[in-house]
């Protein structure tokens with residue numbers, strides 16, 4: 001159920017959790033960007049969260065976002081695609097999102113590059129921001145590049161002139177105890193450090209941590225946390 005009216009209170013509580021986790025890790029809370037994951041929720045909820053101060057939103061399907069975006073197109077916000085992107089939707093994704101956080105394939109990246117070079121649509125810009133999604137566990141085998149193929153993908157992406165590779169994203173398996181996700185967060189941070197060396201450029205963004213485990217992610221270096229349930233309420237209830 002949509003917790004309409006509850007979003008400001010939910011946001012205050014998420015912000016407090018972010019702040020405490022950051023302080024525990026000796027980090028500043030401002031280093032952590034909150035991405036409100038609005039998938040399945042109506043545009044009205046995005047509006048409510050925006051009014052409460054959220055400025056980044058994540059959607060996981062291009063089509064769903066196409067049906068919602070016109071209702072929130074007046075809001076100043078950064079729209080992220082966080083779900084798996086099929087190559088036949090790449091051009092539309094480049095048109096309607098400011099950041100593609102879930103790139104795991106060079107063919108898709110090439111299509112995004114081409115679409116970004118044509119630079120039209122709501123999110124036209126010189127270079128399209130993107131993150132590489134890394135698959136750290138086979139059990140959530142839906143998307144993400146395997147560790148062994150990460151370097152090659154990164155090397156391919158940085159040759160594409162209209163893309164701006166900023167960092168890595170991951171989606172660990174769901175654990176009841178968030179502590180169990182910590183090794184995955186730590187691993188993503190290590191992989192980022194290795195890829196930075198390999199590419200000779202900074203990759204400042206680590207998108208990791210969801211409603212139930214973002215504190216551990218922040219302690220391990222997350223700079224973006226993707227929070228749905230804790231902000232908007234339960235999906236599909």
Ligand SMILES: *Cc1c(COP(=O)(O)O)cnc(C)c1O
Pocket residue numbers: 037039060082083171210211212226227228229230
């Ligand atoms: C749905 C989703 C989230 C948010 O999950 P919550 O547990 O509701 O916070 C984060 N990241 C991705 C990739 C998602 O698909």
